[in-house]
Amino acid sequence: MSQEKIITRGPEFFPNIPRINYEGSDSKNPLSFKWYNPVQKVGGKTMKEHLRFAISYWHTMQGEGRDIFGNPTVVRPWNTASDAKQRAADTANAAFEFFTKIDAGYYCFHDADVIEEAGNLRESNERIDFIVGILEELQTETGIKLLWNTTNLFSNPRFMAGAATNPDASVVAYAAAKVKKMLEVGSKLGAENYVFWGGREGYETLMNTDMQRELDHMAKFLFGAVDYAKKIGFDAQFLIEPKAMEPSKHQYDHDAATCLNFLREYGLMDYFKLNIEANHATLAGHSFEHELTVASNAGMLGSVDSNRGDVLLGWDTDQFAIEFYDTARAMIVILNQGGLGSGGLNFDAKLRRGSTDLEDLFIAHIGSMDAFAVGLLVAEKYLARHKEILANRYNSFDSGIGEQFESDNIDFEAFENHALNNPEPVTISGKQELLENEFNGILNDVMKAA
């Protein structure tokens, strides 16, 4: 049982939705958890401590079912006031009602999610101060924490050609001002991380783009953010979120390896980690676990945007992850590195445009929270076996020429000598199909035990 209390200021926005409870895997109640039991211990930590779920303010509170060919399909009751501040306050109340009812410990937002931008920077900042006051109060009342905040540097037309990488210096300055404000907000609200997603840091055509100069600017901009955070004592983990394309034709933070290359080139490795999103992985042509592994191997897996994409479509569908194979593969990498530290699983996922009932918001989150709970349980059982498999497969490096290879410099002459004076190497089965079958066996064990 968790101790946040339901927000009651103003009217309830989800009056027909009770707090969601764990009822076990055989429950047929759509408004209950089947596998996600916040207090259940898995390897020494509770599920809630492992999974650190965060709700995305933009999709869950501000998503309105718009797509590139269609107008909004839902008008949320918290989004109807004509006054921007009232709308923002109502939305915050609704948000914390949702957070507590779904029993998420964390949330995430862009500045533009929590209150509409005003006509000029000064007034926008004042609006932000207004809503941040309310959010702070709601956090205190409920115990819900801010996993991360970020700055929207992509919606406003001023950023159409980039923010930190804009060819116009005055836009770069504007972007810096907006990031500065959000660093202050993050600090005030105790954000555990701060995210940079560069949806407009990229290009439409190389014909009008000086890529090298833009990347130099991007690095400089990030150093500026690091410095300013230090100055104000904001010690959140900074995160970069890779995405290959969309909205830009090419985005500089293409995938995990590209981001790492950039961070290494400019000496930024100590100040950043990565926020890996499932759907962004597939847009880059990678599996989710590939991107998680690349980041994790470099010690740079900071947090996760836990959604899924439709691999047959070429845009970000931001669906809720629901298949046990997907969530298990992700949790294996996360568990293998001992968890996400200050990071968490942020649902960067939205309802399908046709899911227009208010309760669909709960149903979608429940399904994905359950799927990650199953994924966690599978991962926990799988990891020991996985380590054994790898230890066996690479054991030729534990002695002889293999050990020599790993410990010394490789000496091509000695290696040639070895090859000339030993029989042809024999092929050793990789046993992929066996491992796939074993995975199903572990899923069986988990499902039966749940």
Next chain:
Amino acid sequence: MSQEKIITRGPEFFPNIPRINYEGSDSKNPLSFKWYNPVQKVGGKTMKEHLRFAISYWHTMQGEGRDIFGNPTVVRPWNTASDAKQRAADTANAAFEFFTKIDAGYYCFHDADVIEEAGNLRESNERIDFIVGILEELQTETGIKLLWNTTNLFSNPRFMAGAATNPDASVVAYAAAKVKKMLEVGSKLGAENYVFWGGREGYETLMNTDMQRELDHMAKFLFGAVDYAKKIGFDAQFLIEPKAMEPSKHQYDHDAATCLNFLREYGLMDYFKLNIEANHATLAGHSFEHELTVASNAGMLGSVDSNRGDVLLGWDTDQFAIEFYDTARAMIVILNQGGLGSGGLNFDAKLRRGSTDLEDLFIAHIGSMDAFAVGLLVAEKYLARHKEILANRYNSFDSGIGEQFESDNIDFEAFENHALNNPEPVTISGKQELLENEFNGILNDVMKAA
């Protein structure tokens, strides 16, 4: 318990592999079925009757781990004799040993799989007669049946620019001769279906291709096959297998809808059904269940190549289907149309190139047969609920203007009248996330009951 006997003529080729038995879902024996219980009844039929598994001669017996950048990784013991006929006989013996040990009821082959083509057509045909005699005997001894046979019209360079669609009439004649022979073989071996896969029926460039003339030729060729089969009393179901590309840049049988369009255009709908392959679906940008549904809706789903592709890769990976979501979605369509009739589930799947142990052949088939068994169990539970969902969602067509729409011709004036005199339609949630959660619930029920 099934009654085929193990083939013992000549040496055993899998001496260390016992007949594979069902041991239940908690068995940890990799050489046992966990969910596939041939005699278990599901909705009035046994699992074996539902699933009608067939083994692909080309992958399972002739697959050698070649890829476009690599030489074979395995040399099978049945493939070592220097004489083509001896090699073919050994392979047939090994094949039937495999079929019976894995307890598949069916197998499938191309002419080129069962015996190597000779230097000329006459001699090739003699070779085929030789091996067909042996296959017939083995079928009789074991009770294993031929799900389908087909003609390889793509490997030999004579077919590089097509078989039925080759710009050289003498190649078309040659292709006809080869198909003629295989129709006779199918007839002799009691094949239940005969498959056309047109890997070279397509083009590399439109610059040198008269697409219309080639399609006219293809239709004429198929009519020829229909006529000849009738003449020799071979009454197998003819099947066309869609594939979008590979080896050709564009293949005429691109996907299910394209095949249907072709069959309709030329008046061939009565003589053919479709053989739908999972990996070919994804190469065409479709989900497997989409292609199955398109074929099934047209009454044209005849048989299935039950593999899976890697959706992040652009070629046919022909992996064994192993994930329960995939197999369940396929089985839903199949069960919904009352089964595959004379068709079956042919494993057009091959070991990963690095899976070089002989036992891997068994392990891979076991895993996929188990996955389809789970898929069948899920499908059976899911279908009743599915029909209820659809009945509810479309119930506005059961009365009023909807019923009128379905029963009469649509009258735009009456409909405008209705629209002008009724309130704006309200949006109705499609409940996609709820349905996805329910699917996991059904998987839970199936896993627990198994």
Next chain:
Amino acid sequence: MSQEKIITRGPEFFPNIPRINYEGSDSKNPLSFKWYNPVQKVGGKTMKEHLRFAISYWHTMQGEGRDIFGNPTVVRPWNTASDAKQRAADTANAAFEFFTKIDAGYYCFHDADVIEEAGNLRESNERIDFIVGILEELQTETGIKLLWNTTNLFSNPRFMAGAATNPDASVVAYAAAKVKKMLEVGSKLGAENYVFWGGREGYETLMNTDMQRELDHMAKFLFGAVDYAKKIGFDAQFLIEPKAMEPSKHQYDHDAATCLNFLREYGLMDYFKLNIEANHATLAGHSFEHELTVASNAGMLGSVDSNRGDVLLGWDTDQFAIEFYDTARAMIVILNQGGLGSGGLNFDAKLRRGSTDLEDLFIAHIGSMDAFAVGLLVAEKYLARHKEILANRYNSFDSGIGEQFESDNIDFEAFENHALNNPEPVTISGKQELLENEFNGILNDVMKAA
């Protein structure tokens, strides 16, 4: 020289842009045609008669630089009035100023482009009547014609689950009412074609979709449109526009072959042709010329949406076609079928979001009109050679067994006889690289002569 007069009612909206004239290929004036010379004869017709360019009202007049992550980047001067009718009138004036200055003979629109939908159907229809009166007057004054109109059945949330294929009969009725109105509008404005693009006719998930029932509805709806058009004497060519996905996950009009299959199944072939779009072709995994060829071979290529997509991106980028190879390959198919009849080349293309100058609208159209002019010139030279190539390549069907194959039914026994008694067929080079080189040679000849 063409005789339409510049519209001067109200203020000019492009006061700094003169009428665009042909200045020849060496002109460096960005506001001139380099290759498109409306009056130049190519094979008996003028370029203007061949190309029948049409301007897309939605992109050119209503495009505001919105994308899925970004707000509008431009506010057009004709789009600022607060009153919907005034805004529509201003836009119409600006549109015809643009059409005449760019010297396009045609335009195209959806109902929602020419005037904003009102709160209910009756009022929306009244608004349409208002703007159609103005459009009619402008057409008369300028001689600009309506290539096609269409109904927007995808933006309004009422259509989120389809229009003709909506599970709610009242939405189907609403869609019928809207199409009815636009058929009347097409009739009044003398539209030469009427287009159906079913962006919402498809599905998000098969879990809640009865595909067969929806397709039955779609067919019935189209018959309704055919009947009503006949009733009011509107004899425009009806067109279906294939698109694979976006906005829907799967769209029923996936590609040309899928549309043809649908039209054949329901007996609609006599009433419809296809409107093929370049970008939709690549989204379906096809080349533009492939889709054009499929439609043309079936006698069903009615009109063309002449844009281009970024083949490395998975969404509709709707870029202006600018590369000579692309435009030439399209014009080859069009010229080969003797032109588009009542169809034309509609620029379903939009400015890049960052191209915010008013003059960019002209520059983009000029570039693409020039590119199609070059394409036309190349196509004209290429076709004779192309026919010769094909005649040679397939000449084995002009005598002997080939001729027999084309004229009679194919007799597999006779063909086997031929194959047994003739030498192995020899491979004949397809000469693809030679043909590609020749294409560059033709481009050279055209560029030099221009």
Next chain:
Amino acid sequence: MSQEKIITRGPEFFPNIPRINYEGSDSKNPLSFKWYNPVQKVGGKTMKEHLRFAISYWHTMQGEGRDIFGNPTVVRPWNTASDAKQRAADTANAAFEFFTKIDAGYYCFHDADVIEEAGNLRESNERIDFIVGILEELQTETGIKLLWNTTNLFSNPRFMAGAATNPDASVVAYAAAKVKKMLEVGSKLGAENYVFWGGREGYETLMNTDMQRELDHMAKFLFGAVDYAKKIGFDAQFLIEPKAMEPSKHQYDHDAATCLNFLREYGLMDYFKLNIEANHATLAGHSFEHELTVASNAGMLGSVDSNRGDVLLGWDTDQFAIEFYDTARAMIVILNQGGLGSGGLNFDAKLRRGSTDLEDLFIAHIGSMDAFAVGLLVAEKYLARHKEILANRYNSFDSGIGEQFESDNIDFEAFENHALNNPEPVTISGKQELLENEFNGILNDVMKAA
């Protein structure tokens, strides 16, 4: 006129093909250059010096038209001897006859291309010594140079699970021995570069792969190669060739950025550059010029595999680059960095499988050499304009807050101050369509002048 002499030892293999000469762009002789004039000066260097064409031994001499579904379509006359050494010698003679007749200055090979591997390493090495003696002689006689050599670490089954990254240490040793031999060969033949392409350095499934350990091994292996080359005084430029996938499901050298990240991580930046291939770029979801630019910006663009892929297909089609837009975009990046230094344009391109005439080898190379000649001419004209465009677009960084941004550390407070006290930035058109039109104008100028 170039001074290499035609090889006449043994029979001519291309007796009907003369030396290919430049005849000007209006020539209709398919066996002549239309634009590639080796001695023509472009900006101070001859075309031959700029383009440094190299012929790929594997495709041009050893390509036999095999694909994954088909057997060879050609048997080359130099490949018929039963003795491996005789076959190798004949092939070398044919190769140098081809190189001199096509007037390429360079060639490239893998060990396995120049002579078939023997049954054991010692004998394989002896074979290599034999053929290298002949190649050395042929180089001396003709003046043709070795652009680069490399080691085939992917075809033999021993490498099925990797070479440097194989889980079996004895395979790593074997790979080292093979690379050692080829470094010696490179040294002996004066290779100007040495290439590493890691087709098997990657994984099929993460289930059996320790990615981090494998990458550590890869780095160590490369250091070994660097050390050994130094030891034997082989000072060629080392190159890594990115490829995303195929044959492996995932390859560690995914794209340029991934390779750079790897080289930076392990401290290998000083010893390697990149060999960028067009088709590998598109397989990774990038444009060719993107990958060239990423490499070039890092000072790491060493050489180029100048082919093209079919962007609608998901495998390496290795087609000859023929379209002027593609070759121009590549040459712009190359010219912008002042050429490729010791690198060159290697035709990693093969005939279409159906192009079976011997002359097709010449025709394909001629077409692509011509296309690169046009590309060079366009690039030369384009670059000055391009620099002007970029200088203008970014000129806000040449003074004021922009200059401060580039010269100092960014101070977020100062930047906020600037943003607060200046008007909202205005959007500035990126003029993409204008630049695209200008590109066509430059192509016009080049075509007319040629």
